[in-house]
Amino acid sequence: MDKKIIAIVIVAILIVAAAATAIILMGNGSQEKTVKATGNLPVYGNANNDDAIDKKDVDLMEKLIKDSSIDRSAYPFLDANQDGKLDSADVEIVKKVINKQKCDLYYVNFEDKVTKQSFPVKADRICVNRYFFAEAVDILGLFDKIVLAPKKLTEDRSHMYDMSHIETAYEGGKAPTTELILENKVDLIIADSWDGSVCEPAMEADPKISTFYVDIYSYGNLVKFIEIIGLFVGANERAAAYANFVNGINDYIDEGMKGLTKKKIAITYLGSTITAGNTTMECAPCSSTYLVSKLADAYYSDDKSSRNNRYTVEDEWMLKNYKIEYDAIVAMHEYTDTTKVNGTYYTPAMFNDRCDQLDQKYSAISIKNDGNLHSASFFSITFGSYAHIPMIAHMLFPEKFSEEKGWDYLQEYWSNFSSAKIDVRTQGGWFDTRA
């Protein structure tokens, strides 16, 4: 009898272990992603696959309709009405978009699925369910249309923005409830990719509500969301300006990297406190590793022990593997860029203090003296992340990329794409400014 019991218990444990193993072997289903900061308007009707729906698309479509011998494989977004063929009906839709007339459009969403959305989208009362979606809305010039937002925005960022137009603030940093969305008569929601259970019922209750889901872990390709939303809300020009800004940074990096070899780096993540004992690294396919992929190869390990591919190692590993697995560290400090401290901005001096602490963490090796220990504010999943890259470039290749340009690009972002007027050299903790 005892043996039988032991057998049953063992079988039970084996079943559980097998299930867990199966899950591990199946992996997390993530696919290799590539950085694509331009050509990010996957909307059907964008015939030439650039960053706008305009007369050029009409011209191309008419040309292709007239001459069916032309190879169409280079134009994946011809079929504007998704009826399986290219004809005058598709051209009519594109003309309606140009004239801002009502029609149905189809676009490829964050899950790479074709999604139908009525055009244009009303954006008079906006709900954002993460504070950095407010950045996206700000880029499109619609910040003053936000009426429902989390307190992470309204309280923690009260020093940055005038938020008198926000009617309701809710606790927590994630989605509000469906009832709150309906009560605030929201017409546009910018939501996380996993907030469907809140947004879908709201849209079902009030079909006038539109939702755009943003996958914030979209591996450096946040430009796509700006362009798509910009098209639908009639902020094409601002979206195009943002895309041009990002393209400009890409071109700057490409030009400077000519003849240079990419470095091997470890991108580390630091929270509100710098802890001893462990180091958390961001591995591919995190956004940060892709953002710097033109400059450096970030350390990557198959042995992922955390979601979103953050890999935690003991500090001993970091000390042991300097100049073996990585040649430089780019440390990302969260909660330093625009964080409110004593009612105003985090300061460069405070950031430098953090850098001093970080030096201590790796004082056993020569990385600091070699000039290979760098610090920057968190640049992984925010819409301003691209603006950090020129300064990262300067840190890694000081002879080719100037510090001045690094500051200029960051300032350009805050001056041209945000209603928060920040002088980045004196407000916020962005980069190590110690001599």
Added chain:
Amino acid sequence: MNGGTSITKQAVDEWLHGEYPELEEDLEEYHRFNHLKYIFIVACVIVAILTAGYALSIGEYNISFLQTYELLWQHLTGSVPEDMSIQDYVVWTLRSPRVLGGLFAGAALSVGGVMMQGLLKNPLADTYTTGISSGASLGATLAICAGFTVIAGQYSLVINAFLFSLIPMAVILSVSKLKSASVTTIIMAGIAVMYLFNAVTSLLKIWAESAALSAVFEWSVGDLTGLKWEEVAVMGMVVIPGLIILYLMSEKLNAMTMGDEQARSLGINVETFRLVSLLTTSLVTAAVVCFTGLIGFIGLVCPHIVRMFIGSDNRLLLPASAAFGAAFLLICDVIGRVIIAPSTLQVGIITSFIGGPVFLYLIIKQRRTGW
């Protein structure tokens, strides 16, 4: 074999028809005591109904109490005005399934606690401490995080949760067969299984994609938000017949609490009874847990509170616990919705905040008398 029932009936008949001088007085007191128990059950049902009625009328969307019921009536009669479609949606599609689901969940979890405590003869037993909820939790997490379901289809989540809840049940049954197993041993086996399953669930969470992780976290806290009519229907289809079956077994459960030998002598097939009742309890629990997540303390605290009023006769304890559990869970949900409005605290957090101190109080109050 009806020997047991006949013996009991014989004894009762002898007492009833005997000529004892205190018979009338004893009978009067017995009926009065019983009436109090029925009054308690009715009171619980009334509280549950009133709470449900209030819960339907509160929320971030501003709808008055009277308008709520007007809308409900209009929906049921198909006469909702067009300009009230959003309010109708809020009341019928958002709030009503939540309230009804809360009633089912509270009743099911509370009765589950009664059954576990009776079968295992342990006051600490409920579907949570015996690992059954954790098993169901793992099954649901596998379905959510990895799409791993034993059987595909519309009800794959429920079936997954149920099948995985059987594993801790099997472990408990096996351990209970050990000759040297005390009630403490059995409950500790359940706790060990609970820790194992929670560890595997945590492992899955570590590797889960953000979207799945968010869903699993919400689910692991225990929440009635977002319950849909389809889910409540599945819950109802399992919980209602399950509770009826368990109620029909309540008389035999009384015999089981006296011990296996005594139960056998009254004609009960102890192994079959234990298996059937644990299976039914697991299924009822799984049908709730896979939609609401882990809501703690209902199965532990509610039966003990009800025993203070009803006693340990399972024929009354089961329906009383069902009514009390339903009311208790719904009250906790209302508190969660009101306390930091317009944000909501998940009901699992509220039940833990309330249940913990209440349970401690019960332990202290009853330390001499046991349970």
